[in-house]
Amino acid sequence: MSHGSGGRAMAQLIHELFVTHFDNDYLRAQNDGACFPLPAGSGRMVMATDSHVVSPLFFPGGDIGCLAVHGTVNDVAMAGGRPLYLSAGFILEEGFPLADLKRIVISMAQAAKEAGVPIITGDTKVVEKGKGDGVFINTTGIGIVPPGIDLAPSKIRAGDAILVSGMLGDHGVAIMSLRENLSFDTAIQSDTAALHDLVATMLAAVPEIRTLRDPTRGGLATVLNEFALAARCGMLIREPVIPIRPAVNAACELLGLDPLYVANEGKLVAICPAERATELLALMRAHPLGADAAIIGEVIEDANHFVQMETAFGGRRMVDWLSGEQLPRIC
Amino acid sequence: MRERLSLRGLVQGVGFRPHVHRLASELGLSGWVRNDANGVTLEAQGSASALQALRTRLLREAPVHARIEACESEALAPTPDSSAFEIRQSEAASSGQAAIGADTCTCPACLAELFEPGNRRYRYAFINCTDCGPRYSIAEALPWDRARTSMAGFALCPDCAAEYEAPAKRRFHAEPNACPVCGPQLHLLDAQGQAVAGDAIAASLALIQRGGIVAIKSLGGFHLACDARNAAAVARLRARKQREEKPFAVMLANVASLATLAEISRAEQADLQSTARPIVLLRKRVGADAQLTGVAPDLAWLGVMLPGTPLHYLLFHDAAGRPPGSAWLDQAQSLALVMTSANVHGEPLISDNTEALAQLADITDAFLIHDRDIVIRCDDSVLRRLPGSDHAQFIRRARGYTPAAIPLTGAGAGTRAGANVLAVGGYYKNTLCFTRSSGTRSEAFLSQHIGDLDRVANCRALEAAVNHLQQLLQVKPQAIAHDLHPDFFSTQLALRLAAQWQVPAIAVQHHHAHIAAVLAEHQLDEPVLGLALDGVGLGSDGSAWGGELLRVDGAHVERLGHLQPIALPGGDRAARDPWRMGAAxxxxxxxxxxxxxxxxxxxxxALLAQMLERGTPMTTSMGRYFDAAAGLLGIQPQMSFEGQAAMRLEGLAASYGTLQLRSPLHEIENADGLLQLNLAATLNALLDSTLPVAQRAALFHAALIEALAEWAQAAADASGIRTLACAGGCFLNAILASGLRAALARRGLRMLEARLAPSNDGGLALGQAWVAQRALAD
Ligand SMILES: [Fe+3]
Ligand SMILES: [Mg+2]
Ligand SMILES: [Zn+2]
Ligand SMILES: [Zn+2]
Structure with a gap:
């Protein structure tokens, strides 16, 4: 792939690649923008955008392509929205292999198709060699939030239940193992998945859900700290009931990571009134993407807005809000 | 003539007003004395010679625990006074300079009464006087007055009130004064919290002697006690406390009872018998472990303390068969009690009755409890003497020492008192520190040990301690100092309080603070070399430091050198698994x-090897080199408590004895303009030697001492600075500290060490405060 004047032919090639694989009427219309009809019925529109940067680009269980679809679909879903359309913007580094790009585009197309959310507009830029990291993908999603649904962390109340939709830490550990070139006995796969169908099921039955969030970068710990601050409450979770694969635990131990801080790409955290928690849990478990869902704790009164975890040994550990990477601290 | 005297320093809670009253009455002076926010103020009227005598004798004959920092006098016009000298009500104020005393053990005069049959306080567990008893742990606010302590709810009976008011008596204005009629009462409760009938002391001792566990409410918090000579009881306590290997301390009746257990020097005896009643780490004698199975397994040291409260003495009195008089106090006794802090897994020491009943029900068989509240919990202090050193070193500074003030020099090259600041300490072994200034003087108040901030309760305790100490000291900080690490609760608390109080937050690099703590207590305000040998502290370059050679000049620090970086595979995980550091x-x-x-x-x-091949974050931590050595020698692949590997390594080296190094096993290299200490030859020697493990452990220590001394010398030669301040957790290693002291002395270098504050992170807040004072003065 080249940049500059000689790249015009290439740009055309890429454009055709997208049209072929994303394949829909909006793209075929060859306009700079896509016009679509207003969705029927009432409710509110939701729009979310996310730029995807991941290294390595291909990992067990997925690649940057499907991740870019899932990430934005999930952001729309976490607002309670049903995603309708996506846009995709590519920033390619000069010299990026076309074969890799093709693989990524096919994966994106398939993810969009499975999710039922077409990519209806897009853009590509090529930057000089050394000014990018292979490929960056920005996706923006538009969706519709059904009437009566208004999710916000500020609605969280002491006494509410904290639920997660499944095993935590898979994505981050899969990426990290690959980056560290570690071959574990049990291969750990990224959990990347689109959660809007699970969310629709949950909200249809329990519209009282206070808020939802996908624990991506920073993991469960960061989401709970954000919730605690927004709701001016404390969060108490219980170590033994947090779903984590033994293989993920083992890998985290080796790598010195705390799985609570590790990224997920196909999980959500839900806060709901305690009296609806069991029903919600049953619903989630009945869905293929929520089979390992669990109630992991509750919201408590706490002027300090601490997130705390009752450990397997007793006592309560602080689940700090980290400013960045997990830095060593044992003196 | 009439004169007003204002005394500052530790003059409250030490019997100072009675002292003034006695002198003034004896000298025929009229006037008054009272406690106020600044200390003690008095006005005296009489002849010039009598006033002169008062001034001299006031200082010369001051009560034992008093420490007078300043005495200002002012001439006044004579006024018509009542003829008698009186003690006036304390004056509360919103800001002040008063200090409060630490808790002290029962004094000899009170002990004599305690064991005198017929005395109205015979075997009364709360006997005290102006010379002894609870202070800091029961103080809610200053000035020091019964109404502002947890004794407020106990109204004095006529007998006690008479003592309180009789100037000639030892209990004249003794604020916690009490007797069986009017004071706190002792109770024994079973594990379910039900009262047990009969004599609480006798029943507790019987239970302990049968192998039971009793939770005892001591001065600063609850202890869990059992018979240290009963291996099954010790094992049961370990199992119930889930404290697999961490050493327990023992309480013995007196020094004579130690004979077969530990060696003791005269200085150590003085430490043990000091009124602060710390735990003193003593060298075990051969056979000690056989007598105290499971108490402090595999370690060269035994933590010992003597009875500190009347309650503790009563248990030993019962064990001795309740002899009348005090003679038994010096006679050897076989009773040895394990006395370990009552807490749940790293959580704060339990100090409240309700909390104790709720949290200790599964651990203890009974509660020996009373109704005098502990306002501020204070763990036992732990100290130890290193061979060749003329001072004791703190491992933990708490009960008996806090809140004793540490005097500081002025900031801005000593021209003016340093600002009032708050420093919130680090993450592990957290303490906090306030400085308070008046005139040209400034003092540091380092809090009691608070604990590790990975526990929610310790974080809350830190915040509570900030409020309580501020309340006691009535000080308004002009800045808040904290560690560079962004994720510590202490750092976040500092930022929050700084925003709230609208004062600057000052980040102080971890090892700068370690060195500064030593400079603070030595009152040295000139450029020095700093040798920080530590676990991990965040460096100014964002990497994990811990074996650093610094040049410290007040708020300024320059990194002159560091240990050769070594991989830290798995971050903090590597600090728990020495085998990982061995692999590194x-x-x-x-x-x-x-x-x-x-x-x-x-x-x-195999996976770790893969990780190491790819490269991991690096550290220059000395502590991790100790772990690496332990890992390579295979003596402690995993740790169950912090510092365990280094302690084992030290124990093995000590068992071997002195080793003469044939040739140096290090190199000093130039790495980007810094002096890098390369210990590869030392590590290779450990690996390739066929010598016994103990000898190799000794070799590691010997090689390290030589390497560090040479390294310091190189920095001294380059900088022209010949004073080396040493700090960091590794200086708790006796062989290293003593060996380095000797090696530096041979090179003509002056070594400064921590004495008043712990060398580990427990002293960090003091150093942070000192740096912040200087940063503000710049
Ligand atoms: Fe440190
Ligand atoms: Mg996202
Ligand atoms: Zn006394
Ligand atoms: Zn009384």
Whole structure:
């Protein structure tokens, strides 16, 4: 792939690649923008955008392509929205292999198709060699939030239940193992998945859900700290009931990571009134993407807005809000 | 003539007003004395010679625990006074300079009464006087007055009130004064919290002698006690406390009872018998472990303390068969009590009755409890003497020492008192520190040990301690100092309070603070070399420092050198698994291939080797080099408590004795303009030697001491500075500290060490405060 004047032919090639694989009427219309009809019925529109940067680009269980679809679909879903359309913007580094790009585009197309959310507009830029990291993908999603649904962390109340939709830490550990070139006995796969169908099921039955969030970068710990601050409450979770694969635990131990801080790409955290928690849990478990869902704790009164975890040994550990990477601290 | 005297320093809670009253009455002076926010103020009227005598004798004959920092006098016009000298009500104020005393053990005069049959306080567990008893742990606010202590709810009976008001008596204005009629009462409760009938002391002792566990409410919090000579009881306590290997301390009746257990020097005896009643770490005698099975297994040191409260004495009195008089106090006794802090897994010491009943029900068989509240919990202090040193070193500074003030020099090259600041300490072994200034003087108040901030309760305790100490000291900080690490609760608390109080927050690099703590207590305000040998502290370059040679000049610090970086595979995880650091050492030595074979029994060895090949974050931590050595020698692949590997290594080296190093096993290299200390030859020697493990442990220590001394010398030669301040957790290693002291002395270098504050992170807040004062003065 080249940049500059000689790249015009290439740009055309890429454009055709997208049209072929994303394949829909909006793209075929060859306009700079896509016009679509207003969705029927009432409710509110939701729009979310996310730029995807991941290294390595291909990992067990997925690649940057499907991740870019899932990430934005999930952001729309976490607002309670049903995603309708996506846009995709590519920033390619000069010299990026076309074969890799093709693989990524096919994966994106398939993810969009499975999710039922077409990519209806897009853009590509090529930057000089050394000014990018292979490929960056920005996706923006538009969706519709059904009437009566208004999710916000500020609605969280002491006494509410904290639920997660499944095993935590898979994505981050899969990426990290690959980056560290570690071959574990049990291969750990990224959990990347689109959660809007699970969310629709949950909200249809329990519209009282206070808020939802996908624990991506920073993991469960960061989401709970954000919730605690927004709701001016404390969060108490219980170590033994947090779903984590033994293989993920083992890998985290080796790598010195705390799985609570590790990224997920196909999980959500839900806060709901305690009296609806069991029903919600049953619903989630009945869905293929929520089979390992669990109630992991509750919201408590706490002027300090601490997130705390009752450990397997007793006592309560602080689940700090980290400013960045997990830095060593044992003196 | 009439004169007003204002006295500052530790003059409250030490019997100072009675002292003034006695002198003034004796000298025929009229006037008054009272406690106020600044200390003690008095006005006296009489002849010039009598006033002169008062001034002299006031200082010369001051009560034992008093410490007078300043005495200002002012001439006044004579006024018509009543003829008698009186003690006036304390004056509360919103800001002040008063200090409060630490808790002290029962004094000899009170002990004599305690064991005198017929005395109205015979065997009364709360006997005290102006010379002894609870202070800091029961103080809610200053000035020191019964109404502002947890004794407020106990109204004095006529007999006690008479003592309180009789100037000639030892209990004249003794604020916690009490007797069986009017004071706190002792109770024994079973594990379910039900009262047990009969004599609480006798029943507790009987239970302990049968192998039971009793939770005892001591001065600063609850202890869990059992018979240290009963292996089954000790094992049961360990199992119930889930404290697998961490050493327990024992309480013995007196020094005579120690004979077969530990060696003791005269200085150590003085430490043990000091009124602060710390735990003193003593060298075990051969056979000690056989007598005290499971108390402090595999370690060279035994933590010992003597009874500190009347309650503790009563248990030993019962064990001795309740002899009348005080003679038994010096006679050897076989009763040895394990006395370990009552807490749940790293959580704060339990100090409240309700909390104790709720949290200790599964651990203890009974509660020996009373109704005098502990306002501020204070763990036992722990100290130890190193061979060749003329001072004791704190491992933990708490009960008996806090809140004693540490005097500081002025800031801005000593021209003016340093500002009032708050420093919130680090993460592990957290303490906090306030400085308070008046005139040209400034003092540091380092809090009691608070604990590790990975626990929610310790974080809350830190915040509570900030409020309580501020309340006691009535001080308004002009800045808040904290560690560079962004994620510590202490850092976040500092930022929050700084925003709230609208004062600057000042980040102080971890090892700068360690060195500064030493400079603070030595009152040295000139450029020095700093040698920080530590676990991990965040460096100014964002990496994990811990073996650093610094040049410290007040708020300014320059890194002159560091240990050769070594991999830290798995971050903090590596600090718990010395075998990982052993593997990191092999990687550093280019001996990757040996990782899989040497650590074949570790399931993660192959993967760790892969990680090390790819590269991991690095550290220059000395503590991790100790772990690496322990890992390479295979003596402690995993740790169950912090510092365990280094302690084992030290224990083994001590068992071998002195080792003469044939040739140096280090190199000093130039790495980007810094002096880098390379210990590869030392590590290779550990690996390739066929010597016994103990000898190799001794070799490691000897090589390290030589290397560090040479390294310091190189920095001294380059900088022209010949004073080396040493700090960091590694200086708790007796062989290292003593060996380095001797090696530096041979090179004509002056070594400064921590004495008043712990060398580990427990002293960090003091250093942070000192740096912040200087940053504000710049
Ligand atoms: Fe430190
Ligand atoms: Mg996202
Ligand atoms: Zn006394
Ligand atoms: Zn009384």
């Amino acid at each position: 050492a092999l990687a550093q030595l280019g001996r990757h291939a040996e990782i899989r074979t040497r650590f074949a029994d570790q399931s993660g060895a």
